[in-house]
Amino acid sequence: MILELISAAIGTIAFSLLFGVPKKYYIYCGGIGAAGWLVYKLMLDVAGLSVPAAVFFATVVIMLLSRFAAVFEKCPAIVFMIAGIFPVVPGAQIYWATYYLVTDQLYEAFHSGFLAIKIMISIVLGIVVVFEIPYKFFKIK
Amino acid sequence: MNELDDNKNQIYDVAMEAGRILLQNGAEISRVEETMERLCRYYGVESMDSFVLSNGIFITGGYESKKSYARVGHIPVGGASLDKVVAVNQLSREVEEGKYETPEMVKKELDVIANMPTGKKWQKILASGLGSGFFCVLAGGNFQDCLAAFIAGIILYTYVVFISEKYLSKILGNLFGGVIIVVSCVLCIRFNIGMHLENIISGAIMPMVPGVAFANGIRDIANGDYIAGAVRLLDAILRFMCIAIGVGVAFAIYHNFAGGVML
Numbered sequence: 190m191i192l193e194l195i196s197a198a199i200g201t202i203a204f205s206l207l208f209g210v211p212k213k214y215y216i217y218c219g220g221i222g223a224a225g226w227l228v229y230k231l232m233l234d235v236a237g238l239s240v241p242a243a244v245f246f247a248t249v250v251i252m253l254l255s256r257f258a259a260v261f262e263k264c265p266a267i268v269f270m271i272a273g274i275f276p277v278v279p280g281a282q283i284y285w286a287t288y289y290l291v292t293d294q295l296y297e298a299f300h301s302g303f304l305a306i307k308i309m310i311s312i313v314l315g316i317v318v319v320f321e322i323p324y325k326f327f328k329i330k
Numbered sequence: 331m332n333e334l335d336d337n338k339n340q341i342y343d344v345a346m347e348a349g350r351i352l353l354q355n356g357a358e359i360s361r362v363e364e365t366m367e368r369l370c371r372y373y374g375v376e377s378m379d380s381f382v383l384s385n386g387i388f389i390t391g392g393y394e395s396k397k398s399y400a401r402v403g404h405i406p407v408g409g410a411s412l413d414k415v416v417a418v419n420q421l422s423r424e425v426e427e428g429k430y431e432t433p434e435m436v437k438k439e440l441d442v443i444a445n446m447p448t449g450k451k452w453q454k455i456l457a458s459g460l461g462s463g464f465f466c467v468l469a470g471g472n473f474q475d476c477l478a479a480f481i482a483g484i485i486l487y488t489y490v491v492f493i494s495e496k497y498l499s500k501i502l503g504n505l506f507g508g509v510i511i512v513v514s515c516v517l518c519i520r521f522n523i524g525m526h527l528e529n530i531i532s533g534a535i536m537p538m539v540p541g542v543a544f545a546n547g548i549r550d551i552a553n554g555d556y557i558a559g560a561v562r563l564l565d566a567i568l569r570f571m572c573i574a575i576g577v578g579v580a581f582a583i584y585h586n587f588a589g590g591v592m593l
Contacts, residue, residue: 196464200460200465203458204541206449207454208356208412209411209413209414209449211412211416263420264419265412267357267542271541272541274545275536275541276465280465280469280531280533280539283570284528284532287578291578291582292581316548320552
């Protein structure tokens with residue numbers, strides 16, 4: 190678990206470099222990525238939620254933290270959220286969907302493809318929900 | 331045209347340049363509009379209207395001396411580098427604080443931002459490798475898998491930086507990207523570096539995920555900028571589909587070669 194959190198943090202920082210996030214924000218990005226993964230894992234294993242639901246809550250936490258960081262550092266929230274969201278991107282599901290599709294296991298292909306779409310929709314919902322919260326809410330200092 | 335008009339034209343030019351940098355590097359539409367409006371307002375131009383799409387900015391402005399100003403800028407959909415967005419954002423904040431007296435000073439600053447060096451190539455390649463490797467851990471890979479994902483991530487981004495971004499269209503670039511991911515992962519397994527193909531590929535696919543386009547598309551749609559949002563989402567989905575197709579094609583070919591056995 191700790192290993193996974195560290196991996197999430199370093200992986201997130203590596204991707205923030207790819208997107209050209211300024212160096213001084215790396216520490217935020219790493220923290221947000223790790224926090225997102227922690228929430229995802231807790232929701233999945235402890236609370237026993239389904240994968241899309243866990244991803245939704247993880248996305249909400251990632252977005253909340255990103256917006257707090259954005260207000261705190263006075264810079265666009267996208268800087269923090271982009272890389273933070275990467276750990277919950279359904280890479281594995283998409284892998285399985287294409288794999289099953291190519292090997293003619295259409296039922297399984299449909300199953301994992303649909304799961305990937307559900308996860309994507311969870312991410313979308315999570316982003317939208319947090320973005321509707323007015324700016325004032327984040328301005329506690 | 332008198333001097334005042336000249337001056338105002340310059341304000342619009344500055345606003346346009348700021349908008350261009352923002353839009354090109356992955357800012358959402360509302361931020362682009364707001365920044366341009368702020369700049370214009372600060373330098374005393376109240377009558378500015380802008381219309382921003384995902385690949386174009388239209389500005390019009392009219393003022394007392396009847397001449398009206400209009401400008402259309404075409405902005406190609408490009409890769410994102412968020413440091414420029416941050417820099418322009420910071421600049422517009424500083425303008426409002428009164429640090430720049432004339433538009434010329436802002437223009438100079440914008441030129442500096444536009445030519446800001448993007449990260450070194452080897453750094454990006456290494457970051458891609460590291461990102462792939464560590465995301466492979468999250469996908470459930472063991473140490474060897476991560477090593478394989480690291481190698482695959484490096485091969486992939488070397489291809490992206492030196493071939494795909496320079497010579498290929500987005501569709502073809504991403505398609506071959508998918509193929510390269512599978513080929514390098516399969517080779518790694520053949521050389522006994524990794525064990526679980528699914529974990530390695532889940533990690534190695536990550537550097538290709540069009541995160542900025544996806545997130546911006548959603549935010550633009552949520553803000554009511556449907557056209558720009560839809561175009562950006564389409565961009566993201568298209569790229570992702572191409573990667574998936576690339577992976578699928580490579581699988582299919584390998585599948586046939588290996589005689590129906592998947593490793």
